[in-house]
Amino acid sequence: MDNPYRLRELVARKGERLVRAAIIGAGEFGASFVFQAQYVTGLDMRAVINRTVERGVEAFENAGIASEDIRICDSAKAVAQALDGGKYVVASDLSLLDGLGFDVVLEGTGHPEVGARNAETAIRCGMHLIMVSKEVDSVVGAGLSHKARDAGLVYSLVDGDQPSLLIGLLDWARVIGLDVLAIGKSSEYDFVFDPEAETVTSNGKTVQTPGFGALWQVGDRSAIEVAEARAEILKDLPRHAVPDLCEMASVANNTSFKPSGAVFHVPIARPIEIPDLIRPKALGGLLDEPGMIDVVNCLRYPDGSSLAGGEFIIVACHDQKSWDVLAAKGHIVSRDRKCVMLTNPRHLLGVESATTVLSAALLGMPTSSPTPEPKCDLVARATCDLPAGTVLTASGHHHTIEDVAAELRDGGAIGEDDPAPFYLLANRTLVCDVAAGAFITKKAIGDLSDSVLWRLRREQDALFF
Numbered sequence: 414m415d416n417p418y419r420l421r422e423l424v425a426r427k428g429e430r431l432v433r434a435a436i437i438g439a440g441e442f443g444a445s446f447v448f449q450a451q452y453v454t455g456l457d458m459r460a461v462i463n464r465t466v467e468r469g470v471e472a473f474e475n476a477g478i479a480s481e482d483i484r485i486c487d488s489a490k491a492v493a494q495a496l497d498g499g500k501y502v503v504a505s506d507l508s509l510l511d512g513l514g515f516d517v518v519l520e521g522t523g524h525p526e527v528g529a530r531n532a533e534t535a536i537r538c539g540m541h542l543i544m545v546s547k548e549v550d551s552v553v554g555a556g557l558s559h560k561a562r563d564a565g566l567v568y569s570l571v572d573g574d575q576p577s578l579l580i581g582l583l584d585w586a587r588v589i590g591l592d593v594l595a596i597g598k599s600s601e602y603d604f605v606f607d608p609e610a611e612t613v614t615s616n617g618k619t620v621q622t623p624g625f626g627a628l629w630q631v632g633d634r635s636a637i638e639v640a641e642a643r644a645e646i647l648k649d650l651p652r653h654a655v656p657d658l659c660e661m662a663s664v665a666n667n668t669s670f671k672p673s674g675a676v677f678h679v680p681i682a683r684p685i686e687i688p689d690l691i692r693p694k695a696l697g698g699l700l701d702e703p704g705m706i707d708v709v710n711c712l713r714y715p716d717g718s719s720l721a722g723g724e725f726i727i728v729a730c731h732d733q734k735s736w737d738v739l740a741a742k743g744h745i746v747s748r749d750r751k752c753v754m755l756t757n758p759r760h761l762l763g764v765e766s767a768t769t770v771l772s773a774a775l776l777g778m779p780t781s782s783p784t785p786e787p788k789c790d791l792v793a794r795a796t797c798d799l800p801a802g803t804v805l806t807a808s809g810h811h812h813t814i815e816d817v818a819a820e821l822r823d824g825g826a827i828g829e830d831d832p833a834p835f836y837l838l839a840n841r842t843l844v845c846d847v848a849a850g851a852f853i854t855k856k857a858i859g860d861l862s863d864s865v866l867w868r869l870r871r872e873q874d875a876l877f878f
Contacts, residue, residue, distance in 0.1 A: 419776065420768065420771045423455075423771075424455035424771070431456070431771075431775060432770060432774040433514050433515050433516050433517075434450065434515065434516065434770050435458075435461070435462060435507070435517075435519070436458070436461055436462070436518070437461075437519065437520050438463060438520070438522040439469045440521065442573070442574075442763050443463075443519070444475060445573075446573075446763025447473060447475075447476045447763070448472075449767065450763075451476050451477060453767040455771065455775075456771065459501060460504065460510060461501075461502070462507050462531075463503065464505055466485050466503045466504070466505055469485075469504075482501055483500065483502075484500045484501065486502050486503070486504045486509060487504065489508075489509045489510075489511065492509045493513055496514075507531055507534045508534050508538065510540075512538070515538075516541060517541040517543060517770050517773055519545050520532055520543070521545035523545075523812055524548070524812075524839075525548045525549055525552065525837070525866050526864060528544075529549055532544070532549060533560075536557075536560055536561050536564050536566060539564070539566065540566070541561070541770075541774055542557065542568045543571050543770060544571065545571050547570075547576065547656070547663055548812055548839070549836070550570065551790075551835070552836050552866060552870055553873050554568075554570075554663060554785055554787075555666060555787040555873055555876075556787075556869055556870070556873030556876060558779075559876060569780055570663060570779070570781035572780050573761050573763055573765045573769075575598050575723075576663040577780045579664055579724035580668060580781050580782065581780055582596075582757050583670075583726060586726055586728065586755070591726075591755075593727070593728055594693060594696075594752065595670075595700055595706070595727040596706055597691055597707040597708055597724070597725055597727075598660065598661065598708055598724045599711045599723055599758075600652075600657050600709065600711065600722065601654050601656055601657060601722050602710070603615065603710070603711045604647065604650065604711065605714070606622070606625060606629065606712060606713070607715055608629075611624075611625060611626070613625065613647055613650065615650045616651070618650060620647065620650055622647070624646075625643070628643050629683075631686060636686050636748075637698075639686075640681060640690060643680075643712070652681065652710050653676050655811055655812075657708045658677070658820065659791050661677070661706050661708065661821075662790070662791045663781075665706060665788055666785045666786060666788050666789055667782035668782065670704050670705060671705060671789070672705070673700050673701070673705040673707045676819075676820050677708045678690075679707070679709065680699065681710045682710070682712055684711065684713075684720060685745055687727070687745065688727055688745055688746065689748055689749075691707050691709065691725075692727050692751075692752050693705075696751055719758075720758045721759060721760075722760060723756055723758035723759050723760065724760075725757070727753070727754055728755060729752060730746065730752060733750060736750065739753070740753075768780060786824075787824040787825075788823070790821070790824045790834055791836070792820060792821075792853075793814070793818070793819060793832065794832075794853070795816065795818075795848065796850075797849045798846070798847070798849050799843055799849075800843070800846050801843050801846050802842060803842065805817060805841050805853075806839075806840055807836070807839035807840055814835075817853065819835050825878060826875075826878040827871075828855065829854065829855050829856040830855070831854060832854055833853055833855045836866075837867060838853055841861075842858070843858060844856075844858065844859035
């Protein structure tokens with residue numbers, strides 16, 4: 414957590430162009446990074462790589478770059494000429510930047526296969542690799558980190574997304590000696606209770622909830638029993654989201670904390686209830702033991718404050734007097750005063766990613782673990798019968814796959830009959846029937862000799878298992 418201060422000192426002392434960066438992918442994350450980078454001292458955001466070059470141009474123009482200063486390039490020579498002329502580059506191929514002074518590249522396509530190919534290209538071209546695409550990291554992050562280190566480069570998850578920010582919050586807590594019992598995040602979608610209409614809405618779906626108001630306050634009841642009663646009433650609203658599982662798999666692979674279960678407990682809880690729920694069973698919570706990760710569905714009123722997908726840690730309150738004082742200052746302490754929740758209630762996409770970019774280039778440090786390990790895999794289970802020939806299309810903002818659920822399991826080498834990593838399946842065609850409730854195995858998607866992601870996964874498996 415001291416990295417930003419060290420980075421600010423380095424930038425102020427040097428007073429010159431320090432880091433030249435490029436980003437692959439001009440979606441929400443990429444566009445926000447391109448915009449904010451124009452205001453970051455010491456960062457030269459000079460190139461956008463995007464399959465559709467028009468989107469790259471749009472990202473630069475939205476960031477205030479004049480159209481006459483943007484060049485669409487289809488050759489390394491054209492890129493070099495544009496850069497020499499002080500122009501901004503848009504291209505569709507990362508390899509065109511090879512040898513042209515780029516220090517860091519952010520991979521933000523969200524496409525597992527394309528992202529894996531870009532990752533290899535970045536390392537081959539001698540660029541530090543910031544992995545925005547959690548889909549890639551969940552399959553081969555540990556192997557890519559090892560490959561980058563062998564090349565004298567940094568591989569890092571990115572500030573602006575929850576995994577890196579949660580890891581940073583945990584590191585900060587450990588530096589100052591806090592006893593961290595559990596860590597986690599608020600899910601992507603809040604559960605919003607309208608007491609007048611007696612409805613709850615989440616992710617665009619609304620259900621009638623007569624009598625739900627009686628479950629708003631825990632009072633002197635068990636927080637677990639109240640959460641279970643809420644879940645029963647709201648059983649028609651999904652509580653599990655693939656991106657939450659994917660992100661927390663990355664956290665598990667970068668820390669000593671492990672998932673609390675295959676799909677987490679995901680209680681529907683108001684923020685003030687979280688330190689009563691997300692703690693070990695020995696303290697009356699949901700978790701089997703200390704050192705676990707979980708996800709919470711944030712319950713609030715329509716005008717209530719949200720955790721907004723933010724991160725939290727649960728800390729033991731060993732010094733009762735200090736935490737009584739801190740509770741009076743607004744920190745959320747459990748009812749029995751044994752635990753406190755400390756939050757980072759935000760993730761700002763590319764707006765805050767400069768800390769990771771500058772840390773990699775100037776400090777030689779990631780904002781995630783320098784040595785992640787594949788402790789956890791995100792795998793897939795069919796939610797209905799899937800016949801051979803079904804295309805497992807990953808679509809939408811979160812790259813989910815229709816009729817396929819995700820869950821977590823211990824990491825390990827992938828054989829033909831083992832459940833395949835969720836994003837290894839993306840956009841592949843089933844070569845055999847898969848029954849409802851069954852895991853989708855590597856065998857079910859057949860030959861992957863054309864897959865860079867699968868080759869990298871085999872290399873990772875050989876390295877760690």
